[in-house]
Amino acid sequence: MSIDHRRRAPKPGRRDFLGDAGRLSVLGAAAGATLLAAPRPARAALETSARIVVAGSGLGGLAVASRLARELDGASITVIDRKEAHNYQPGYTLVATGIWPASKVSDRNADFMPAGVQWERAFVAEFDPVANTVTTDTGAKIRYDFLVVATGLQLDYGQIEGMDPGAIGTRGLGSVYNGPDAALATWRAMDAFRARGGEALMTLPATPLKCAGAPLKMTFMLADRLRQAGTLASSKVAFHSALGNVFGVPVVNETVLNRWQGLGIDVSFNSRLAAIDIGAQRATFVSPEGERSEHDYDFIHVVPPMRAPDAIGRSELAWQDGGFAAGGWLEVDKDTLRHRRFPNVFGIGDINGTPRGKTAATVKKSAPIVAGNLVDVIAGRDPTQTFDGYTSCPLLLREGSALLIEFDYEGRLTPTLPGVDPLQDSWFAWIMKTTLLKPAYLAVLKGRA
Amino acid sequence: MYEIWLTLNILFELALANAGLVIAWLAALIVLTLLALRSGAWRRGLPAAILIGAVVAAVAFVMLPGRSGASFGELRYWLDWASLVGFAAGFGGAAALLAWPLAALFRRQRTARPLSP
Numbered sequence: 001m002s003i004d005h006r007r008r009a010p011k012p013g014r015r016d017f018l019g020d021a022g023r024l025s026v027l028g029a030a031a032g033a034t035l036l037a038a039p040r041p042a043r044a045a046l047e048t049s050a051r052i053v054v055a056g057s058g059l060g061g062l063a064v065a066s067r068l069a070r071e072l073d074g075a076s077i078t079v080i081d082r083k084e085a086h087n088y089q090p091g092y093t094l095v096a097t098g099i100w101p102a103s104k105v106s107d108r109n110a111d112f113m114p115a116g117v118q119w120e121r122a123f124v125a126e127f128d129p130v131a132n133t134v135t136t137d138t139g140a141k142i143r144y145d146f147l148v149v150a151t152g153l154q155l156d157y158g159q160i161e162g163m164d165p166g167a168i169g170t171r172g173l174g175s176v177y178n179g180p181d182a183a184l185a186t187w188r189a190m191d192a193f194r195a196r197g198g199e200a201l202m203t204l205p206a207t208p209l210k211c212a213g214a215p216l217k218m219t220f221m222l223a224d225r226l227r228q229a230g231t232l233a234s235s236k237v238a239f240h241s242a243l244g245n246v247f248g249v250p251v252v253n254e255t256v257l258n259r260w261q262g263l264g265i266d267v268s269f270n271s272r273l274a275a276i277d278i279g280a281q282r283a284t285f286v287s288p289e290g291e292r293s294e295h296d297y298d299f300i301h302v303v304p305p306m307r308a309p310d311a312i313g314r315s316e317l318a319w320q321d322g323g324f325a326a327g328g329w330l331e332v333d334k335d336t337l338r339h340r341r342f343p344n345v346f347g348i349g350d351i352n353g354t355p356r357g358k359t360a361a362t363v364k365k366s367a368p369i370v371a372g373n374l375v376d377v378i379a380g381r382d383p384t385q386t387f388d389g390y391t392s393c394p395l396l397l398r399e400g401s402a403l404l405i406e407f408d409y410e411g412r413l414t415p416t417l418p419g420v421d422p423l424q425d426s427w428f429a430w431i432m433k434t435t436l437l438k439p440a441y442l443a444v445l446k447g448r449a
Numbered sequence: 450m451y452e453i454w455l456t457l458n459i460l461f462e463l464a465l466a467n468a469g470l471v472i473a474w475l476a477a478l479i480v481l482t483l484l485a486l487r488s489g490a491w492r493r494g495l496p497a498a499i500l501i502g503a504v505v506a507a508v509a510f511v512m513l514p515g516r517s518g519a520s521f522g523e524l525r526y527w528l529d530w531a532s533l534v535g536f537a538a539g540f541g542g543a544a545a546l547l548a549w550p551l552a553a554l555f556r557r558q559r560t561a562r563p564l565s566p
Contacts, residue, residue: 401525427524427532427533428529430519436459443455
């Protein structure tokens with residue numbers, strides 16, 4: 001690999017900044033300059049001829065691409081993704097519980113693609129890290145010097161016999177994860193259910209999840225919607241977890257279970273949703289011993305098992321053994337987020353096979369680390385930054401209140417604001433979730449924060 | 450330091466999302482300020498501006514929880530109250546800034562009115 005890299009003065013502001021500034025030009029140069037100026041990198045831009053491929057244009061892919069476009073001078077950066085829509089996934093639970101309209105979670109990738117970055121509108125069908133090549137679904141082979149894997153994960157509804165994602169919103173079937181339309185359809189199903197009340201089943205699979213708090217938020221908000229409609233007392237809400245808990249951080253798990261007990265929500269552990277008869281509104285759960293039980297429902301929230309996309313899972317990039325191998329997750333070092341066997345490969349976001357962290361907040365914290373470590377590697381150094389596994393979950397409790405839970409790889413609560421009790425009901429946490437987090441997300445997406 | 454930078458970026462993105470309102474406010478502020486600069490009555494406009502700002506802040510304090518889908522009963526933590534005070538003060542400050550040149554202009558017109566014969 002022959003890469004020329006030298007240090008140069010920082011690059012001027014990018015086109016996306018100027019585009020935004022144009023819309024707000026009347027703000028005045030003095031007032032706007034502070035906010036609009038691109039954050040200057042801690043070091044001068046590295047001059048390099050490196051070819052970098054970023055597989056995926058979600059929050060992680062674009063956040064890293066934005067930073068690399070600023071911190072590298074002369075690099076060829078290609079983002080590969082066919083998706084034209086950019087969906088704000090943290091907003092799905094707000095749509096699915098009637099807080100937001102679906103339009104608030106849908107934007108266009110074209111609006112966020114960094115200047116100077118090539119956008120290959122295709123999916124990566126094959127990763128060949130030995131040959132430093134990716135092959136797209138159109139047959140194009142793209143060589144790289146460095147690869148950032150930001151593909152996200154795959155929802156595996158197929159593991160639930162009888163499940164049809166196209167039926168979400170009908171006959172009491174909800175599932176928040178399958179996109180903005182599914183989130184809106186879930187709300188319509190929930191809204192129809194709460195008017196009459198009845199039996200509700202909430203589910204949690206045994207696989208790693210993106211936003212592991214979402215099944216809990218849906219349960220809390222369902223109870224609140226039933227309370228608002230006056231049908232909570234005449235309804236039965238049951239949560240079926242395929243695991244021995246409902247959340248991986250013990251103190252949060254205990255808090256949630258105590259609150260659910262107060263709300264009259266029954267919890268079954270080691271109860272995996274195995275099949276669903278949408279027409280008959282009947283769900284089948286199976287225990288680890290293979291015992292099956294059928295439950296009729298009026299409303300069900302289906303959380304699909306999740307795994308890595310097939311292109312990663314069947315490649316050399318996936319964990320070959322250990323706990324993350326079954327899901328095909330990307331084999332990265334949990335501290336540097338660099339691939340453990342292919343040193344020119346990094347991972348960001350949901351695809352990473354790390355102990356925790358499939359949230360937007362994880363990307364917020366890790367994007368500068370991945371970009372910085374990749375720049376180090378391009379410059380011939382070892383990665384200098386480490387990631388502590390930061391994850392954050394604004395856990396909706398009811399309309400107007402949430403918990404702001406932040407934790408690290410070890411499951412230690414790590415609140416950002418000093419003196420804040422993360423297990424305290426908070427209106428501020430609700431405001432963060434409903435008003436402040438999307439602007440923060442956009443700042444991360446644009447490589448500014 | 451990072452939290453301050455993040456907060457500035459959040460405010461910037463919020464302003465972008467409400468660009469029309471922000472531009473209208475700034476345009477009004479600039480025009481009124483330019484007009485009021487000639488008045489020489491800046492100091493006399495300040496008490497009225499502060500009063501208007503305080504009223505707006507009080508209204509915001511009362512209305513914001515409901516507008517966010519909550520009730521005052523949901524404000525159970527010191528951080529909630531501090532946030533509400535901060536948000537209300539922000540609205541009050543924006544109103545006071547706009548009211549100041551208006552009040553100065555109004556004061557100038559009142560003092561310029563000729564005495565009755």
